[in-house]
Amino acid sequence: MRNVVWAMLPIVGFAVYSFGFSALLVIVTAVGACLITEHALCRLSRKETTVSDWSAAITGILLGLTLPPILPLWMTFTGGVIAIGMGKFIFGGLGYNVFNPALVGRAVLQAAFPVAITTWYPAFLDDRFSSISSSVLTLPFMAPVVDGTSGATPLAAFKFDGVLTDASDLALGLTSGSTGETSAVLILLGGIYLAARNFMNWRIPLAILMSVFVFSGILFLWDSTQYPSPLFMLFSGGLMLGAVFMATDMVASPITSLGVVIYGSVIGILVVVIRIWGGLPEGVMYAILLGNALSPHIDNLVRHRVYGT
Amino acid sequence: MFQKHTFKHGIHPPENKEETNGLPIRQFPFSPLIILPVAQHIGSPSEIRVREGQEVVRGQLLASASGYLSVPLHSPVTGKIRKIKDVPTISGKMVPGIYLEVSPSSTQEILEGEPVDIDKATPAEILQAIQDAGIVGLGGAAFPTHAKLKIPEGKHCDTLIINGIECEPYLTTDHRVMLEQPEDIFQGIKYLLKTTGAKRVIIGIEANKGDAAERLKGFLKPEDPIEVQVVPVKYPQGAEKTLITSILGKEVPSGGLPIDVNVVVVNVATTAEIGRLLPHGRGIQERVITITGPGVQKKGNYLIPIGTPLRYVLEQVGADEHLSEIYMGGPMMGVAVSNLDISIVKGTSGIVIFSEENVKRAEKIYPCIKCGACVDACPLSLNPSKLGILAKFEAYELMASDYNLMDCFECGSCSYVCPSHIPLVQYFRLSKSIVRKRKSAA
Numbered sequence: 001m002r003n004v005v006w007a008m009l010p011i012v013g014f015a016v017y018s019f020g021f022s023a024l025l026v027i028v029t030a031v032g033a034c035l036i037t038e039h040a041l042c043r044l045s046r047k048e049t050t051v052s053d054w055s056a057a058i059t060g061i062l063l064g065l066t067l068p069p070i071l072p073l074w075m076t077f078t079g080g081v082i083a084i085g086m087g088k089f090i091f092g093g094l095g096y097n098v099f100n101p102a103l104v105g106r107a108v109l110q111a112a113f114p115v116a117i118t119t120w121y122p123a124f125l126d127d128r129f130s131s132i133s134s135s136v137l138t139l140p141f142m143a144p145v146v147d148g149t150s151g152a153t154p155l156a157a158f159k160f161d162g163v164l165t166d167a168s169d170l171a172l173g174l175t176s177g178s179t180g181e182t183s184a185v186l187i188l189l190g191g192i193y194l195a196a197r198n199f200m201n202w203r204i205p206l207a208i209l210m211s212v213f214v215f216s217g218i219l220f221l222w223d224s225t226q227y228p229s230p231l232f233m234l235f236s237g238g239l240m241l242g243a244v245f246m247a248t249d250m251v252a253s254p255i256t257s258l259g260v261v262i263y264g265s266v267i268g269i270l271v272v273v274i275r276i277w278g279g280l281p282e283g284v285m286y287a288i289l290l291g292n293a294l295s296p297h298i299d300n301l302v303r304h305r306v307y308g309t
Numbered sequence: 310m311f312q313k314h315t316f317k318h319g320i321h322p323p324e325n326k327e328e329t330n331g332l333p334i335r336q337f338p339f340s341p342l343i344i345l346p347v348a349q350h351i352g353s354p355s356e357i358r359v360r361e362g363q364e365v366v367r368g369q370l371l372a373s374a375s376g377y378l379s380v381p382l383h384s385p386v387t388g389k390i391r392k393i394k395d396v397p398t399i400s401g402k403m404v405p406g407i408y409l410e411v412s413p414s415s416t417q418e419i420l421e422g423e424p425v426d427i428d429k430a431t432p433a434e435i436l437q438a439i440q441d442a443g444i445v446g447l448g449g450a451a452f453p454t455h456a457k458l459k460i461p462e463g464k465h466c467d468t469l470i471i472n473g474i475e476c477e478p479y480l481t482t483d484h485r486v487m488l489e490q491p492e493d494i495f496q497g498i499k500y501l502l503k504t505t506g507a508k509r510v511i512i513g514i515e516a517n518k519g520d521a522a523e524r525l526k527g528f529l530k531p532e533d534p535i536e537v538q539v540v541p542v543k544y545p546q547g548a549e550k551t552l553i554t555s556i557l558g559k560e561v562p563s564g565g566l567p568i569d570v571n572v573v574v575v576n577v578a579t580t581a582e583i584g585r586l587l588p589h590g591r592g593i594q595e596r597v598i599t600i601t602g603p604g605v606q607k608k609g610n611y612l613i614p615i616g617t618p619l620r621y622v623l624e625q626v627g628a629d630e631h632l633s634e635i636y637m638g639g640p641m642m643g644v645a646v647s648n649l650d651i652s653i654v655k656g657t658s659g660i661v662i663f664s665e666e667n668v669k670r671a672e673k674i675y676p677c678i679k680c681g682a683c684v685d686a687c688p689l690s691l692n693p694s695k696l697g698i699l700a701k702f703e704a705y706e707l708m709a710s711d712y713n714l715m716d717c718f719e720c721g722s723c724s725y726v727c728p729s730h731i732p733l734v735q736y737f738r739l740s741k742s743i744v745r746k747r748k749s750a751a
Contacts, residue, residue, distance in 0.1 A: 304692070
């Protein structure tokens with residue numbers, strides 16, 4: 001499992017490079033919250049601690065990467081506690097979770113703090129290594145006050161203002177967004193590493209990306225003035241991060257090859273549907289959570305034909 | 310018809326055969342004491358026909374078959390019955406056993422019986438002769454061969470497959486038998502053809518034994534309905550079901566037997582034994598066993614008398630003092646020995662010995678993360694991940710009714726690939742026996 005961490009380190013590095021110390025604080029807090037929660041819950045239930053299996057650390061990093069770089073730390077911490085507690089532990093710990101734990105944490109944060117979690121911050125500010133956004137250090141149970149600038153994400157810019165961002169900027173991560181979602185290239189490299197070492201089922205990201213590309217491509221061909229290009233859809237928002245690192249959670253995805261292709265296609269279609277017709281600019285999180293919920297049913301429907309039957 | 314000559318899924322564990330596959334079969338010394346359990350085969354134990362103190366000759370009948378699914382037991386040595394007393398077996402069960410003291414002065418001449426004339430004997434007589442010779446599947450299962458060869462009413466056998474696959478890592482007995490006893494194999498095939506009524510014979514050999522395949526091909530005559538087929542190496546190809554799929558492209562129905570697709574599969578060493586014993590009317594006294602592994606000095610393929618105590622064998626081959634694990638059979642489908650007081654039985658195909666330094670400490674078991682590695686390894690396309698979780702929750706009936714538990718033949722591929730080190734095949738072995746017990750109780 002530690003290989004997943006290695007694959008995410010460049011993304012973490014780039015997140016810190018583009019968003020500064022605030023992003024580092026968010027990620028460190030998320031990981032810390034997950035590890036502490038995991039350990040505390042194991043102790044409480046008188047089980048041997050499972051902190052050392054790396055799964056809580058992965059959840060922490062993933063959660064950190066999906067949050068805005070200036071989210072107040074107390075909210076980030078809450079998200080970590082919920083991710084492990086509600087996303088994993090109450091189902092019985094590693095191996096029994098129905099949903100990707102990091103996304104459970106994020107979904108709760110999204111519901112509880114809709115403003116804070118959609119308050120974005122521009123990348124590559126000059127003072128990103130010399131100062132920490134006051135929003136990050138907001139006292140517990142207080143709403144953050146955003147200082148100075150805030151930057152709309154490419155998806156929000158498209159949804160609410162009809163502005164399209166250049167696909168190459170998106171691929172390289174020169175835009176605003178969650179701490180870790182901006183650099184599609186680094187995410188893909190991490191994914192290729194994991195797939196090559198057989199730690200990840202490559203069919204899942206491929207199915208998701210293909211289905212997003214095809215579905216949004218059809219819409220784009222239908223009416224290119226109303227719908228964004230498929231490339232914009234592929235490289236914007238949390239799609240890459242979600243497809244490569246979130247939807248591939250083995251526990252919460254189907255087990256057969258055909259099963260994961262169905263799972264990935266459903267997620268891809270949901271992403272496009274939510275982004276284009278939904279009320280939110282981004283739909284990756286809900287699409288994956290819905291895909292997770294479908295997984296056991298897909299496994300029941302799509303089984304290998306047993307030898308001799 | 311297009312045939313792939315392989316089966317679905319499966320694994321490629323390290324073969325570890327190169328240390329013994331070049332070593333000719335050698336006669337193993339006689340142990341001064343032979344200990345013979347009377348339950349060496351699947352079915353009912355043999356009935357002891359000798360008494361304590363009696364002198365017996367090598368090849369003499371010691372115990373007779375106690376029913377249809379049973380075989381007799383012959384004396385592997387000339388000597389004296391010291392006592393008849395319960396002995397331990399590898400499963401841990403105690404069964405009646407015969408302690409035989411070897412006469413040091415004897416020439417160990419083998420008692421001849423009534424020869425079985427291949428031209429005159431009827432199929433039923435050949436079957437009877439195979440049972441009388443005490444022959445069981447020498448691949449490891451030790452199922453009475455005559456029972457397997459008996460074609461049920463309403464069925465017929467088209468194809469006889471001789472199983473020379475030997476996919477189990479470390480073992481090289483079948484390999485050596487094919488190289489050194491081809492005449493016996495072809496003689497055995499004649500008997501088998503006659504008793505099964507099969508129209509053709511295919512000898513299946515994995516590609517890592519090309520020399521054996523060539524050797525057997527050299528004996529083929531154009532008029533014989535026999536062919537040698539080399540198939541790609543993959544574990545567990547030596548299992549009947551996977552072998553039939555590899556060679557014929559057919560699948561044995563779930564819960565069925567090879568004869569349901571008009572096939573009978575016989576192990577190559579068993580075939581050689583039939584060809585060797587029947588012309589002389591003898592019974593099994595010895596078998597070829599590969600002794601190997603990093604914990605042993607004199608590795609090799611040995612012809613060892615049945616009933617030779619394991620301790621004596623270990624002494625003779627120079628097993629490491631700090632030996633920590635011994636497998637009877639191979640590391641995949643064999644059984645770890647928990648008691649050194651057992652002896653060699655008819656089903657012992659190999660002894661693999663590991664010393665302390667080459668055994669990893671038991672790995673920590675992590676929860677199943679549903680990675681699907683086992684699903685892609687299972688040769689029967691079962692879902693070991695799901696079965697493992699159900700086993701943990703003791704849902705044995707559900708495992709059998711909805712997830713084909715009883716089809717599992719315990720090849721161990723799932724445990725081998727599991728990154729969480731879950732002992733899946735052990736779960737399934739236990740689950741299967743619980744399901745069987747409950748069914749027979751109901």
